[in-house]
Amino acid sequence: LQLTTLSLGIANQNLGRIESGTLWLTSLPVPAWVLFAIALAEYSLVNPFFWFAVWPFLTVCALSVGHGWASPFLALAICLPVTMALAGLRLAIETWSRMHLNYAQRKDVQIASGLIGMVVLLGLYAMMVADVLPGWAWTLADALPWAELPTAWPVRAALAPGMDMLPWLVASAALGFGLAAAGAGYCAWSVRGGFLIDTGTLQG
Numbered sequence: 518l519q520l521t522t523l524s525l526g527i528a529n530q531n532l533g534r535i536e537s538g539t540l541w542l543t544s545l546p547v548p549a550w551v552l553f554a555i556a557l558a559e560y561s562l563v564n565p566f567f568w569f570a571v572w573p574f575l576t577v578c579a580l581s582v583g584h585g586w587a588s589p590f591l592a593l594a595i596c597l598p599v600t601m602a603l604a605g606l607r608l609a610i611e612t613w614s615r616m617h618l619n620y621a622q623r624k625d626v627q628i629a630s631g632l633i634g635m636v637v638l639l640g641l642y643a644m645m646v647a648d649v650l651p652g653w654a655w656t657l658a659d660a661l662p663w664a665e666l667p668t669a670w671p672v673r674a675a676l677a678p679g680m681d682m683l684p685w686l687v688a689s690a691a692l693g694f695g696l697a698a699a700g701a702g703y704c705a706w707s708v709r710g711g712f713l714i715d716t717g718t719l720q721g
Contacts, residue, residue, distance in 0.1 A: 520566065522634035524607050525627060550705040553608060557701050560604035567600045578675035584682075595671045595686060598693025605700025612704040667692055 575595050579588035614623050644650060670692065674685035 520603050520634075521606055521610075522630040522637070524560070524564070524566075524603070525610060525630035525634075548705070549708050550701060553612075553701040553704040556608055557601065557604050557697055560607055561597070561601045561697075564600055564604070567596060571599070572596045575671065575675045578672065582676055582678040584678075591682070591686075592675060595674050595689060598690040598697075599671050600693075602693040602696035602700075605697035607700075609700040609703050612707055616707055 572589075572592055575592035576588050579591045584591055610626075614626055618626065644654060667688075670685050670689040674682045674689050676682075677685055
C-alpha cells in the first residue's frame with residue numbers, strides 16, 4: 518500500500534498530464550504492449566525506495582541466516598519481482614485513470630495517493646523508533662496470518678537458511694512477474710482503440 522500510493526503520488530511527475538516522452542513513444546510504429554513493457558522496466562528500475570530501503574533490508578535478512586557474500590545477490594533476486602509487480606500495479610492504475618477520469622479527478626487521485634503514502638510511511642517510522650509498539654499494532658498482527666500471505670513470500674525467502682529459500686524465491690518470482698505481466702497486458706488492452714491524451718483525442 519505504502520509503496521504503490523507513494524509512487525503514484527510523488528514519484529509520478531504529473532498524473533494529470535501525459536509526459537512528452539510518453540507522447541513520443543505512442544507515435545512509434547510498435548505494438549502497445551512494447552510501450553508498456555518499456556514503461557514497466559522504467560518504473561521497476563527507477564525506484565529509489567527499493568534500492569535504498571527494500572534491497573538493503575532483504576540483504577540484512579539474508580545475512581542474518583548465513584547466506585554470506587551471496588546475500589546482496591539473493592536480495593536482488595527477491596527484490597526485482599516485487600518492484601516489477603508494484604510497477605505493473607502503478608502502470609495499470611495510471612492507465613485506467615487517464616482513460617476514464619478527467620484532469621481534475623486524476624489530480625485528486627495523485628494528491629490522495631501521496632497523502633496516504635506519506636501517512637503510512639511516517640506511521641511505519643514512528644513504530645520503528647517507538648520503545649513499545651501500540652496495542653492496536655499487536656491486535657492487527659494477530660488478526661491475520663501475515664506470514665502465510667503472498668506479500669510475505671519475499672521476506673520468507675530472505676530469512677530461509679540454505680536451499681530452503683529456493684521454493685519461496687520461485688514462488689515470489691512467479692507471483693511478481695505474473696502480476697507485472699498482467700498489469701502491462703491490461704494497459705495494452707485498455708488502449709486498444711488509442712491512447713487518450715490531454716487534448717481529449719486518441720493517439721496511437
